[in-house]
Amino acid sequence: MAVSVLIVDDHAGFRAVAREMLETEGFRVVGESADGASAVADAGELRPDVVLLDVQLPDMSGLEVAELLAKAPGPAVVLTSSRDGSELGDRLASGPVRGFIPKAQLSGAALTDLLA
Amino acid sequence: MSPRVAAVAIAALGVAAAAGALTLARTTSQPRAALALHLVAVTIGLAWILAGALAHARRPRNRTGLLMVGVGFAWAATSLSSADWSPAFTAGLVIGNLWAAMLIHLVLAFPEGRLETRAARVVTASAYGLVLVPAALSLPFAAADRVTDCAPECPENLLLASDRPGVVDAIEVATVAGVVIVFAAAAWLLVRRWRRASPVGRRALSPVFGTGLIAIALLISAVVVDEVTGGGADWFLEIALIAFGTVPFGFLVGLVRSRLARGSVGGLVVELGETDLEGGVREALARSLGDPSLELFYWLPDEASYVDAAGAPVQPPDDPDRGATVVAHRGQRVALLVHDPALRDQPDLVDAACAAAGMALANERLQAELRRHVEELRRSRVRIVAATDAERRRLERDLHDGAQQRLVSLAIVLRRAEGMAADTPDARAMIERARAELDEALRGLRELARGIHPAVLTDHGLGPALRGLADRAEQPVRLDVHLDGRLPQPVEVAAYYVVAEALTNASKHAPEARVEVEVIERGGRLSVRVTDDGPGGARPLRGGGLAGLADRVEALGGRLQVRSPAGGDGTALQADLWVDAGR
Numbered sequence: 001m002a003v004s005v006l007i008v009d010d011h012a013g014f015r016a017v018a019r020e021m022l023e024t025e026g027f028r029v030v031g032e033s034a035d036g037a038s039a040v041a042d043a044g045e046l047r048p049d050v051v052l053l054d055v056q057l058p059d060m061s062g063l064e065v066a067e068l069l070a071k072a073p074g075p076a077v078v079l080t081s082s083r084d085g086s087e088l089g090d091r092l093a094s095g096p097v098r099g100f101i102p103k104a105q106l107s108g109a110a111l112t113d114l115l116a
Numbered sequence: 117m118s119p120r121v122a123a124v125a126i127a128a129l130g131v132a133a134a135a136g137a138l139t140l141a142r143t144t145s146q147p148r149a150a151l152a153l154h155l156v157a158v159t160i161g162l163a164w165i166l167a168g169a170l171a172h173a174r175r176p177r178n179r180t181g182l183l184m185v186g187v188g189f190a191w192a193a194t195s196l197s198s199a200d201w202s203p204a205f206t207a208g209l210v211i212g213n214l215w216a217a218m219l220i221h222l223v224l225a226f227p228e229g230r231l232e233t234r235a236a237r238v239v240t241a242s243a244y245g246l247v248l249v250p251a252a253l254s255l256p257f258a259a260a261d262r263v264t265d266c267a268p269e270c271p272e273n274l275l276l277a278s279d280r281p282g283v284v285d286a287i288e289v290a291t292v293a294g295v296v297i298v299f300a301a302a303a304w305l306l307v308r309r310w311r312r313a314s315p316v317g318r319r320a321l322s323p324v325f326g327t328g329l330i331a332i333a334l335l336i337s338a339v340v341v342d343e344v345t346g347g348g349a350d351w352f353l354e355i356a357l358i359a360f361g362t363v364p365f366g367f368l369v370g371l372v373r374s375r376l377a378r379g380s381v382g383g384l385v386v387e388l389g390e391t392d393l394e395g396g397v398r399e400a401l402a403r404s405l406g407d408p409s410l411e412l413f414y415w416l417p418d419e420a421s422y423v424d425a426a427g428a429p430v431q432p433p434d435d436p437d438r439g440a441t442v443v444a445h446r447g448q449r450v451a452l453l454v455h456d457p458a459l460r461d462q463p464d465l466v467d468a469a470c471a472a473a474g475m476a477l478a479n480e481r482l483q484a485e486l487r488r489h490v491e492e493l494r495r496s497r498v499r500i501v502a503a504t505d506a507e508r509r510r511l512e513r514d515l516h517d518g519a520q521q522r523l524v525s526l527a528i529v530l531r532r533a534e535g536m537a538a539d540t541p542d543a544r545a546m547i548e549r550a551r552a553e554l555d556e557a558l559r560g561l562r563e564l565a566r567g568i569h570p571a572v573l574t575d576h577g578l579g580p581a582l583r584g585l586a587d588r589a590e591q592p593v594r595l596d597v598h599l600d601g602r603l604p605q606p607v608e609v610a611a612y613y614v615v616a617e618a619l620t621n622a623s624k625h626a627p628e629a630r631v632e633v634e635v636i637e638r639g640g641r642l643s644v645r646v647t648d649d650g651p652g653g654a655r656p657l658r659g660g661g662l663a664g665l666a667d668r669v670e671a672l673g674g675r676l677q678v679r680s681p682a683g684g685d686g687t688a689l690q691a692d693l694w695v696d697a698g699r
Contacts (some may be wrong), residue, residue: 011517011521013521013522013525014521014524014525017525017528017529018528020532021528021529021531021532024532024535025535056516056571056575061575082516082520082521082524082562083516083562083565083571083572103524103527103528104523104524104527104528104554104555104558105527106527106528106531107528107531
């Protein structure tokens with residue numbers, strides 16, 4: 001069964017490219033959200049296996065969204081950002097967050113590695 | 117007629133009246149009192165007239181002077197009852213006590229020269245009434261020798277209708293009672309006025325209380341005693357007279373005194389020259405004028421408004437219960453004095469003090485103006501720094517949202533292309549090169565963006581931002597950060613740039629050294645300290661990146677120090693910032 005993914009990012013361009021790439025590599029993209037509030041709502045409704053979550057969202061930080069998603073038994077969270085992850089430091093490895101992938105290095109293989 | 121001329125005329129008339137009174141007293145056919153007594157009495161009258169004339173010359177608009185003159189002439193007029201000529205004699209009997217009513221009028225009107233309250237006017241009117249009405253009522257029934265001690269050769273009482281001793285006695289008793297009441301009421305009014313007065317007001321009233329109240333009290337007692345003992349206590353009357361004689365001088369002093377409450381005008385000038393404190397001029401003036409409620413406002417013509425000693429704009433109170441005097445220096449308005457209303461009656465005093473203070477006031481005003489400008493400058497500096505930072509944040513955001521996003525998408529597409537070219541090694545090699553270039557471009561862009569403004573600082577605060585700096589540094593950096601949550605943005609930005617610049621300098625001049633960064637927030641102050649154990653060496657504070665840093669730190673009211681002695685003791689950069697300044 002293909003792994004289902006919810007893409008959360010406020011840039012439509014990135015969402016489109018990421019969707020195309022992930023689908024080619026065998027993932028099933030079940031939804032896209034542009035901000036934190038709708039991300040939480042969509043995650044509850046669509047029940048994806050993975051949420052690909054941009055750290056920088058217009059209404060709240062990606063980390064806050066991750067914390068909200070951790071409340072109910074939910075999806076794995078993979079954080080991403082166009083900036084590098086050095087600034088997130090120790091907050092990366094807590095809760096449902098499995099890890100961080102810089103956007104420029106996003107690929108199906110990288111995702112699979114993290115989820116393993 | 118100018119006041120001076122009027123005063124001289126009054127004095128001349130007074131001397132004539134005194135001479136006349138003395139003549140009447142010494143040439144009377146009635147039993148004569150001692151020459152000494154007559155001389156004392158005449159001198160008293162003359163003292164009142166001359167003191168009153170002087171007071172009028174000095175303060176023509178104040179009626180106190182003329183009232184004093186009135187008392188003097190009324191006093192002289194009592195000698196009319198010594199005249200042998202019956203009309204004069206009778207007139208003397210009628211107005212014999214007018215001087216007492218005038219004295220009450222004078223005392224109650226002091227120092228303004230006007231009766232200010234209704235109670236004062238009632239008491240004064242009663243006094244005049246008591247002087248004239250009983251005389252008019254009883255004289256028709258009193259033989260001359262009953263009213264005054266003139267036997268055996270009395271002039272005729274021209275008002276005599278029929279001799280009724282009983283009526284006269286009764287009226288006399290009632291009159292004495294009335295006198296006691298009126299005097300007591302006057303005394304009570306004075307006491308009440310004293311208790312309600314401010315320190316300045318009391319100083320103005322004190323001569324009246326020193327002499328006038330005592331004189332009045334003595335006179336009441338003398339009247340009562342005279343009535344009770346039937347004229348047997350002359351000595352008491354003489355004491356009262358002497359006390360009465362000192363009163364005009366008390367009034368004169370009170371009216372024209374220009375002496376300051378403390379020290380002299382010269383002393384004030386010296387004191388003002390020596391004062392360094394902010395608001396020192398107000399203190400010195402308040403002490404000298406005896407008015408602790410004194411307020412001082414400086415006029416800034418450029419701003420067309422008043423300011424206080426600290427340079428803050430302020431609106432002087434528009435209170436009818438307070439006096440206000442404009443202080444001018446060389447014809448220009450310099451300041452405004454708001455003071456006790458009682459000082460309005462001492463314009464000489466206020467003018468002298470203001471003249472003495474003119475230079476010091478102009479000085480203090482300049483200082484207030486300076487402080488105002490400095491505060492304006494400080495605020496504008498903070499505004500400029502904040503504006504620049506806002507620009508940079510915007511720039512970084514635009515970069516992030518624009519170019520970076522596109523390149524990231526490009527990277528993902530290239531990765532897919534790489535996957536699709538799995539069977540074509542040449543194509544794959546090309547795409548790999550393209551990806552390498554792209555990675556470089558992305559990295560360079562990220563660094564550029566971070567140099568413009570570190571987003572992590574805005575998003576996560578000073579601690580994580582400093583950690584990022586430490587991680588990216590090429591030499592070992594030890595971080596020692598003690599912060600209690602987020603700080604105001606300008607403060608965090610300033611602290612970040614201090615550390616960033618210090619690390620840059622260290623990497624340039626002491627690349628082998630170990631660096632320590634210590635950031636502590638304590639008691640409203642943020643202390644940022646970056647030290648390295650490199651070779652040191654003098655580095656001018658005003659050169660290069662540190663200059664802009666110093667501006668930023670100082671705009672927040674902080675301080676930047678560099679200690680870098682040559683000779684291998686390392687370099688220390690310390691910035692101290694006020695956490696509140698960023699708000």
